[in-house]
Amino acid sequence: MMKILSLFILLLLVPVHVRSLNPPLNDDVLGLIVFKADIQDPYGKLVSWNEDDDSCCNWVGVTCDPRSNRVFELVLDGFSLSGKIGKGLLQLQFLHKLSLAKNNLTGNLTPVLTRLENLRDLDVSENSLSGSLPGDFFHQCGSLRSISLAFNEFTGEIPDNLSSCSTLASLNFSCNQFSGSLPSGLWSLEGLRSLDLSNNQLGGEIPKGIEGLNNLREINLGRNKFTGVVPDGIGSCSLLRSIDLSFNSLSGNLPNTMQKLTLCNNLNLRKNSLVGGVPDWLGEMRSLETLDFSDNSFSGQVPISIGNLQSMKVLNISMNDFTGSLPDSMNNCKNLLAIDFSQNSFTGTLPGWIFQLGIQEVLLSGNRLTGSMDSPLSSSLDNSSKKLLVLDLSHNAFSGQIPSSVGDFSSLQVLDLSENWLDGSIPLDIGRAISLKQLRLDKNSFVGTIPTSIANCSSLTSLILSRNNLTGPIPAAVAQLTNLQTVDLSFNRLTGTLPKQLANLANLLSFNISHNQLQGPLPAGGFFNTISPSSVAFNPSLCGAAVNTSCPTVLPKPIVLNPEPSDSPPGSIPQNLVRKKSVLSISALIAIGAAAVIVIGVIAITVLNLRVRSSTSRSAAALVLSGGDDYSRSSTTDANSGKLVMFSGDPHFSTGAHALLNKDCELGRGGFGAVYKTVLKDGRPVAIKKLTVSSLVKSQEEFEREVKKLGTVRHPNLVSLEGYYWTPSLQLLIYEFISGGSLYKHLHEGYGGNSLSWNDRFNIILGTAKSLAHLHKVNIIHYNLKSSNILIDSAGEPKVADFGLARMLPMLDRYVLSKKINSALGYMAPEFACRAVKITDKCDVYGFGVLVLEVVTGKVPIEYVEDDMVVLCDMVREALEEGRVEECVDGRLQGNFPADEVIPVMKLGLICTSQVPSNRPDMEEVINILELIRCPSEGQDEFM
Structure with missing residues (x-):
């Protein structure tokens, strides 16, 4: 340490003399040792950096110029380094490349790095650097050609003197929190080839002058707050290959100059407010491979010229106001892999070219398409049709039957024909589509039985056949689909008893058979021990705890044998075989007597x-x-x-x-x-x-x-x-x-007069998660987590109460626990009902998941509405599947919550309420996920 301290003094006080010294104290060794002293190296990746070495050229991460023997490159990507970037790097005067990406470095980024005269490539992406860039950051950017600050936490405006970096070819400031408008000098960087400012909070209009970037190949301004029109000058950037302006608030028509971009292969304008029709000149952009115009206000018909885009692989024009029929000219687009025309107003019939081009994903839901599917499907059975993975024709007006040829789509994974006018029976050939994972045929007019051939679709995870006219029993073959997670057979006319084997479906999350004519007991064990009552309602002859009806115990009535010889006439029933209704067996009498004694004893003890x-x-x-x-x-x-x-x-x-x-x-x-x-x-x-x-x-x-x-x-x-x-x-x-009242009172009784803000709710969720994680560290399970057991102190912080009380009982008997914690109805994990499953801290995770949904939605875990019961988890899960998840957010938060936080938090709640304990995260993982959600630069896309 004394030697390092002396090096610091030398560096700070006499840099000129240091540079004049010969090895072993050359500038590079000194600078790197000082740099190392400012950071933490938890895994010892820099153990080879020894201050006693004459040269640093053999140190890990260091590359020297063989001619000058000076440090040329310093690459320490993914070393898990933390701490701040110090001034030691100033000594590396011959450094050309500095890459410190994928570490945990923190603090501000001072102009130190740009003062290195020979530095060409600077990459500090994927760290936790923060603060704003000082105004003189780019004052001396020397020969800098590439700079990446992506995936950090930088704030403030981009400095105007960025234009000083005249040699800059690549600029990546994506995934930060930069705000303000684009600096006007940006367009003067004539050598710029790649510009990525996506995922920030930049706003205002995109300034004029972009035509000055003659060498620009890629521009990504997506996921910001830009307004105004797409700049007309963009068409002058004739070398552009990729344009991404998605997720902004751009308006107006597409500029006609874009037709000059004949080299462009990616054009993404998703989720803006662009209007007008798709111009005919779009067909001139013949290099296009990906085109995304989704979620805008485009209208009119798709031009025939779109068929000229023969390099097209992915076409998404969903969520607009397009009309007319699907253009037959697209038959020329031989390279198409995916099309999404959903949620428009297209009319006409299903064109055959869709199944002849070998497209893998076809999404046409939410239009006004009519006619039969038989002809287009049946006439397309060649090798191309076997490539189809996703077919979504839902929310249209298709009629007729499902053609048996659907079984020939052996690679098909998703088939969604819901909400059409289809009828007839579900074909047996559906079982030949052996790759199916999701099958949705709900809201049609199908009749007949559920085909037993469905058992061949062993990968099936979702089976939705609700709101049809299906009859007959639920086939036992369904129980062979061991990957099933979601089943909805509600609102049909199914009869018979439920196969007992259904209890073996270990991955079930939802099984809805309500509004049928099923009878008999529910399967015993597994998911069905905790099935939601709303999922089995309106089956008058079903019995079991979920429908609050005891199943009758069928005992044979005693046979009384008459030892006397029978004098019955020939052909009559022998009297010694007649069941006597008035005679009780000895075992029955004993049972009745024992019951009476027990009742009397209970009364006395009470x-x-x-x-x-x-x-x-x-x-x-x-x-x-x-x-x-x-x-x-x-x-x-x-x-x-x-x-x-x-x-x-x-x-x-x-x-x-x-x-x-x-x-x-x-x-x-x-x-x-x-x-x-x-x-x-x-x-x-x-x-x-x-x-x-x-x-x-x-x-x-x-x-x-x-x-x-x-x-x-x-x-x-x-x-x-x-x-x-x-x-x-x-x-x-x-x-x-604790004086602040319970969370329950704040959520459901208006305690304190003010409703909780989203920030309050997030802090309550995070604080509760931290408390449970602490309990689990000391081997304490809460057992009784619910909103009434979470108190709010005067500072608004959550305080979890009633933890560990179940440990005071003589045994952790689930029946006793379920009775003592019956006020926690809706929070209790399903394994409480299964004696064969071990109770673990994953029970608390389940209750926490329910609590998360309660906090976000403002609704109680179970709500009784007229003759039905609404289970919060089921309601949110269904809304998520139907894309309505934002509707579940508490109305008191509407218009005043960040969707990019609220929706991932709701999804986290659903993950925590998985029916299978091993699928739930532990509380430490929950805390990490919550912190990632609060800091989107860390990568929250995994929750979306």
Whole structure:
């Protein structure tokens, strides 16, 4: 360390003398050692950098010029380095390339790096650098040809003196938080070939003068806030290969000059407000391979000239106002791989060229197409048709039957024909489409039975046949589809009993059979133990817990054998084989007698228990009222006085028994007991939970051991346990008092008068996640997570209460737990209902997922609406599948929430509520995901 310190002094005080020294203290060694001293190297990637070396040319990441023996390149990509970029690099005066990408470097980016006279390539992308670029950042950019600051956290405006970098060929500032308008001097960089400013907050109109970039090959200004029109001068950039202006607010028509861009192969104008028709000159851009005009306000017919785009691979013009028929000229586009014409107003029939070109994805949903599908499908059965992967013709007016030739599409993975006028039966040949993963035929007029051949589609994950006229039973063949996650057979006329084998479908997330005529018991085990009641409703003859109807136990009536010889006439039934309705078997009589004894015993024990509790409550009340030395930490365990232990502070109460027995002091009630407010002698308020599980609580020794363990748990987002009181029949837990009310009251009762903002809600979700992660680290499972158990303190921070109370019961019996936590209906993980599955911290993850959806939507986990029951998880999941997820956001947030945060958070909630515990993330992973969602530059696309 002394040597490094001396090097610092030399570097800062006498740089001229340092440069004049001969090795071993040459500039490069010195500079790199000083650079290393400013950063952390957790994996020892720079262990070869030794300050005693004469040369650094053999150090990892360092490349020297063989002629001068000076550092030419420094490439440390993906080394997991952290810390700040210091001034040591200033010593590398011959450095041409500096790449520090994919690390964890932080802090501001000072003009130090651009002062390196010979630096040509600078890449600090994918770090955590922040702050704004100083005004003189590009004042001396020397011979800089390439600079990338992508995927960081830079803010502020792009400096105007960027125009000083006259030799710049590549500029990438994408995925930051730059704001303001584009600097006008940007268009003076005549050597610029690649410009990427996407995923920022840049705004205003795109300034004129872009025609000055004669060498520009790629421009990406997507995902910003640009307004105005597409600049007319863009057509003068004749070398352009790729243009991305997507996700802005551009308006007006396409400039006619764009027809000059004959070399352009990628044109993306998605999600703007562009208007007018697609011009005929579009056919002149013959190099186009990808064209995306989706989510604009284009109108009119698609021009015939589009057939000239014979290099086209991907064409997306969805979500516009196009009319007319699909142009037959597209038969010339032999290289097409995907087309998306959905959500327009196209009319006419289904053209055959769609299936003759070997297209892999065909999306035509949400139009006005009519006619039969039989002819186009049946006439296209050649090698081209076998390439089809996705076929979505939903939300049209197609009629007739599904042709049996659909089975010849052996590679087809998604078939969506929902919301048409199709009829007839589902063809048996559907089973030959063995690659199917999603099959949607809902909202048609199909009749007949569900074909058993569906079992051949072993990859199927989604089977949606709802709202048809299907009859017959659900075939047992469905149970062979082990990858099934979503099944919807609702609103049909299905009959018969459910195959028991359905319980073996381990990946099920949703199984809706409501509004049919099914009968008998639900399958036992697995997903069906926790199936939503709304998913099985309106099947009058179904029975089981989910429909709140007990299944009748079918026992054979006793056969009474008559030992006497029969005198019955020939042909009559022998009397010794007649079932006597009036005679009960011995086992039945024993069962009835045992039941009577049990009932009488329960009544007697209940009466005695009430008397004992009344007595002990009065005794405890007297004790609390008396105060005195009985409350010391070392007090005795005399059954007549009880034992009070406080983990810190003065244990005396300033109020007495009324604090426990007076309704006016009651704060609430839960599955484990009632909570009251009282005040300690020092004036500090506390909350006292009076446990109502006395008959289930462990012995004093075990009880105290568990309570003391909970008393040691401390976290900013957990309610602290301050002490306890014990008698064999009365137990009190003493907690810190939180004044801000529960999350439930804030969400559903308007507590405090103001609704929670999105920032408040996000912080509550994140704080709750951190508290659960802390509990899981110390091997404590909450078991009872719900919004009423999350309190809000005066600073708006969440405090999770009631954690670990189930540990005080004699055993973690799921029946007992489910009864004691019945107020957590809707939060409980499905494995609570299955004795064969181990209860783990993934139960808390499930409850957390439900809580997330409750916070975002403002709705309770289960809501009863007339004769139906709405399950929040199911509602959000269905909305997600139908693309309506934003409709689920709490109305009090409408117009005032960031969709790029809210929607990923809702999706995270659904992931946490997976039916299969192993599919749920752990709470540490949840925290990481939430932090990524809050910081989009870290890569939130994975949640989209």
